[in-house]
Amino acid sequence: MYEEIFFKRLTQLRLEKGLSARDMSLSLGQSESYINRIENQKMLPSMTVFFYICEFLEVTPKEFFDVDECPSIQILDIIDDLKSVDPQTLQHLAAIIKKLRD
Template sequence: MYEEIFPSRLAELRNQKAVSARDMSLSIGQNPGYINNIETGKALPSMASFFFICDFLGITPQEFFDIDKKDPEEIRAITDNLKKLDKKQLQNIASIVEGLVK
């Protein structure tokens, strides 16, 4: 299952960062074709490399595999800020969000 999800999820998250596969490969200390090989299904990263990939993308491993979250970095930032609000503020935000998703 992960072998099927991993390549497309990596490409999706990398594209959100607007970085090429080559540049990402070099940034995490790999050969220029490393990320391309993963995205085309020719290879899977080691556990250590997976952690480097997540660190580069600015996400947690859990966020990597949460395919329903299209923008995990932004969602985490919003969630962190929500934790700082009081109950009334949270109710106001909830009303706004409900209006947006209708």
């Protein structure tokens, strides 16, 4: 459970900064696919690299894991769920969401 939160939170914070996974990896002194492998749940960073990630993203470790303050994590969960929905249902859901915004 905590690993899944970690992967999603890393993606969220990186996207909020407008960074590509490749650019972030290289900025951290890692291989160009490093962050991508983490976000795709293939590996976890060492504790030392985690602290570098927090510093790079300008968040404390506490802020990194403070998901109660992050509705974007819920949005990422919904996006993951939507990937398995058939196209017609997806269109219906899009219409519902649009109607809710109006």
